[in-house]
Amino acid sequence: MAELNEESPERLARPLIRLAQSLGVATSYVGMSRDFHEIPDDVLVAVLKALNVDASSEETIEVSLEHVNNQRAMRLIEPTVLHIVGEQSHVPIHLAITEAPKVTITLEDGTIYQHDIAVEPLPDVKVHEVNGKFFSTAQIALPADLPEGYHTLHIAAGQREADATLISAPQRIPLLDPLKNGSLWGWMAQLYSIRSADSWGVGDFADLRTLLIDSKRYTNADFMLINPVHAGEPVSPLTPSPYLPVSRRFINYTYIHPEDIPEYYALDDAAKQSVKDAHAKMEAYNADPNLIDRDAMWLEKEKALRTIFNTGLQSVRQQAFDDYKARCGEDLEAYATWCVCYAKWGKPENTPDNWINKYTKDSPEVKQLREQNSDLLEFYRWLEWIAVEQMHAAQQAARQAGMKIGIMSDMAVGVHPDGSEVWWNPERFANGATVGAPPDMFNQQGQNWSQPPLSPLSLKETGYKAYREMVRGMFDCAGAVRIDHILGLFRLWWIPEGQPASNGTYVYYDHNTMLGILAIEADRVGGLIVGEDLGVVPSYVQQSLADYAIFGCAVEWFEQMDGVFIPPKDWRPYALASVDNHDMPPAAGYLEYEHVRVREQLGLLGEDSSAFERSARAEHQAMLQMLVDNGYLDVNVMKDESGRWEEIVEALYRALNSSPCKLKAVSFVDAVGERRTQNQPGTDNEYPNWRVPLADYHGDNVPLEHLFDSDLLQRIAKIMNS
Template structure:
């Protein structure tokens, strides 16, 4: 550790540091404990390489700097321009010193903007030499009355025209009327873990529909926050983690309920019997309290879905399917083709002989396999359509019974490095780096999430279309979207290939544009955005979220300062509050030190076990003290906790209820007495992450039919509705 808190002038003057900063790479950072770090040169060189920039020699660095400046001043206008509705803004225009520029705007609906556009010289602006000529900077004013939308800005001179994506977004997402003077509460669920007697061993979209309607009718909840349901692999083995999808653009079709497909009812008695037999082969998994078996489920369910698909569909349904395919366009072809290749050629692997390494979307072999298996290709398109239909039906059912929000969808940070998004559109991602987190007090060795980061250069070049489409799609299926690790819209911790999580650096993104897209899509959908802003978060992030009407997160176990828990009455109103998160054990487990036991057993501590146990005990006592001081818990519990576990859990939720937060979420695992953690960060198969079924305090499965009649759950319902 060094006493120096900023980089020296000598360091800032170095060409490598200048180059890194030109491309928004952080060359130093402050850790969670206010410890200052400067990024090593080799890390910066590797991250620049991941962006396609050679910085391997002093000469290469100088050439890269010159090239970036030349490209910047050679364009008439930046490829992406951001504007806020109701405010005038300015954008730089780069033209030859003798040129006279003009500008026009084509609105999102294809009509021309009829207002006046003014371009004025910038007094005192320096002219830049570009390819033997001189370029001057002028300034174009974007008027305040430009409507919200994704427009196209045209800038012309006598000999050329360049276009820019003009993103015009509202300044702030309006609160729902029901949240203006009040708060709403709901549930947190790992969808796959909550089965009904009719499930195929894993919770599905029909279970979600039933969960939503029962949550409103039997607990008066207004939303259910579910794990990400982004697209996954087409065949087993399936990746357990919902936070490592193969595509964030599409829905995970393994959550389909076969019996809820309209075409199922047109099956012959014999074919229906085959589907029932497949269902019965995996139905016993519904009462397995130990592990979720996705692979067994999908082996049976996929065969049932193939039977239903092959029966065909009526004219109306065919027209609906055709419209869906047309609306999704090339993005659906990307995912369906990847699924087909995976199906016929096997799982992607990172070796030279594997199809995903050898071939790309334009390879003759890929074109041939599409032609060879047209029915299978259509099957994967169809699966995606059915999955989307069933997810939307669940959201519609929630609204019909009066839920103010319904589904709160969760957006993962990124995608699988060998998934369809990366394979079909590799230019969208940095090559040779993954996303993670530097060491902090909760993950003392840092984290590598193995996901390739979106390339910020490509985002700007394409008008952020990848991000826009993803956000838009999520709001078609949900009333709210939670952005996992929303700090990633500001900066992401990039880890060069072959290095440890500690040897990374922050790469910064244009958060104004990305938050603006969220504001635009949420406002159009009448939805809510929640940003998971836990961990090492710069002070400006929370303010930026509030300014845009985006709620942050307040987790009771994290709301502490210097070992003292902050009373809930002092929590920020613009937040989704909860007792815990999916990265912590449920309340019952946390109170019995399950997090200590797991980390000791798996060797995940960056300090001695004795020291960690001691800090966990101190934290435990500090929490109880706060609950007693604020009147949520009987002070006698401080001297004797035996037999008072439920009282403490009730107190945690009474504190949650007392917060001013606009949204409050109760975890189903807390409501039924589950002890086991759903996920342990920093592990893969060392711990059965994302494979824990919902069970009660005695280890008995809790089925969906019995969930809302659970006595412990109803105790928490009474607290939240008081």
């Protein structure tokens, strides 16, 4: 730790430090407690290696630094350029002193922009000599009237030509009319946990459609935030965590409801009966209040889906399927091929002889496997198409029911290191690093999330195509997208392979371009973006989000300062407000210290268990005091809480609804009195993370058919509609 909160001039002059900073790798940072850290050389060398930059010796550092500087001096234009609609932009280009450039723009629709693009000299331009040639910098003046979209900027200069992806983004995401002078409220649901009599033991897309329609009909809600539904494995065991997907580009097809597939009705009697028999085996699971069993579900559901797939498609449906495959292109081939490899060769594991390390997408063995299993390959393509159809239908049903937003989909931070995205396109990811968080007061060793980070260099070189396609895919089936850990669009904590989480550093991303992509995709569907910005967030991040009209998050139990809760009426308007989240118990459980009990039971508190309990009780009392002081709760309830948890929960939501936040969310778990948390941070199989079905205060299963009969739910809905 340095004595001053800045690096010395001597350190900044070192070639390694200059190389790292030139590539967006932080060489120091200020921690959560305002403590200053300088990054050790070995960490910088390892992170640069993950970016395919050699810094292993003084000689290679000098060579790499010279290469980076020369490339920038010689390159006609950066591969990705951001433009803001309605503003004139200036983009630097690098020309040899004898070159006279010509600039054209091909718009996203294939037409040529019909006005001249000016190239302007820069004053006081320095001339750089590279390999005996002299280069200087000029700038392109991009006109204000360029339309929104993804265009191609073409430059011809002498014998050189270059194309750049031109991302033309709106200044801000347009605010929905109801939000301009008011707010909207909706529900938060862990989709898998809410089952109906027609479910297959796990909540599915048919249940989601019903949830959306009934939420509007019985409570007048306008959106529903659901857990991530990114793609997963093709065979058991299925990963419980929705935040560790195989691919963020596609949807988890285990949420398909077989009986909602049109081809189900074309089955002959025997085939249809086989589907019914498979469903019957899962009926008992729908009423189990203790545990979600995804593997049992998929064992039966996959067989039913194969039966339906085998019946084939009529011409109109076949054309729709073919169109879908054409739109998805190689991305779909990547996921479907990975699924076939998994199904035939087994689970990917980090061993030298495992297929995930032994073969690439171009290996002859993979090509042969695809040819030998063409029907299975088509089955996985078909599953993805059906999943998209059913989730899209749920969103359409929500809008037809009158919801202003409908589905709010959750985007995970990253993907599984052995998933399809990393295997098929390893060049898009850092090789030899994972994402996490530095040490702080809550996690003194830091956190390692075991997910490979996207390479900022690859994103820029490819025009952010993978990111664009992922966001677009999510908005195909949603009216809003919530981005988990949106700070990751600005910087991510990279941890070199084999190092503890504390031995990492931040790597910076071009957040303006990524926010511009979010703005384009949201604007195209009349949607909105919510960024999970809880914890310590630099002021420039909050300002950037506000500039684009991206909503942050406010959690009632987290909105406190020095042990005193901030009244919701003083919160910021541009936020999605909630009482709690999935990493803590629901309101009833939190009020009864479920988080203390579970952590003690699992041995997560060590010798500090008594201190943690005292802290939890002090926090509890401080919350009640805020509720009483602001008129949300009767003081007599605070004096004697026994049996009065429902009154406190209602008070929490009265407080929430008094906030100026334009988006407000109610958890179904709060509304039925559930006490168990969905996810206990710091655990894996020690706790049934992401496998807790929806139950009431007494531990009884709450089926979808009776969900909106809850008196507490209706009282909370009345509060939110007041």
